[in-house]
């Protein structure tokens with residue numbers, strides 16, 4: 143079994159009910175068989191999006207709590223996401239690691255909770271610019287993988303997204319060789335640790351656009367993308383999905 147190809151959109155803190163019209167557009171224009179499509183809208187829109195798309199695309203949350211319920215104001219349990227129609231949860235995004243000081247250990251706990259609720263955990267890793275400049279990229283990625291990915295991970299319940307922090311929302315992307323180096327490292331680490339680690343899908347994220355998607359998808363061990371800004375408009379996300387489907 144080869145890793146499944148996945149085009150994933152992370153809407154971050156963008157969108158209202160009116161934005162779901164973009165998804166209608168996407169469904170009518172572009173739904174290419176040949177890759178899976180996931181949209182992770184703000185939590186307020188998970189249920190409406192799932193109801194509207196009826197399984198034609200997957201819907202995910204952008205975070206979940208490690209506990210199943212309780213006194214955690216403002217947080218969302220994995221089972222609540224699942225109840226609202228989500229099948230995935232992005233975990234450990236660099237914006238969560240920065241804005242909410244999430245640690246690898248906390249991300250791992252969230253991933254276990256996601257798995258227990260039947261969700262696929264989309265676990266994010268990535269170096270800062272200072273870490274890259276200091277030659278620490280591979281060590282940082284190795285440590286984040288070791289710390290954030292739980293022992294219960296399988297190819298069926300886990301996706302890893304490599305998102306260099308300095309490439310997110312900046313219009314800057316690593317060179318193809320830099321992406322290839324990190325993805326090869328991730329494949330090695332996961333294959334060494336998990337029986338089906340060779341089949342865990344590896345996404346690249348950070349300034350993926352219609353104009354660079356095909357080139358990025360041609361890089362070995364890149365099985366899809368986690369797309370921020372360009373996932374908000376069907377006219378941008380559609381061509382990215384199409385590029386992945388034919389890779």
Ligand SMILES: O=C(CO)COP(=O)(O)O
Pocket residue numbers: 152235305309310311312313347348349350368369370371372
């Ligand atoms: O953070 C990202 C997806 O999770 C990437 O965001 P951009 O595609 O806007 O750079």
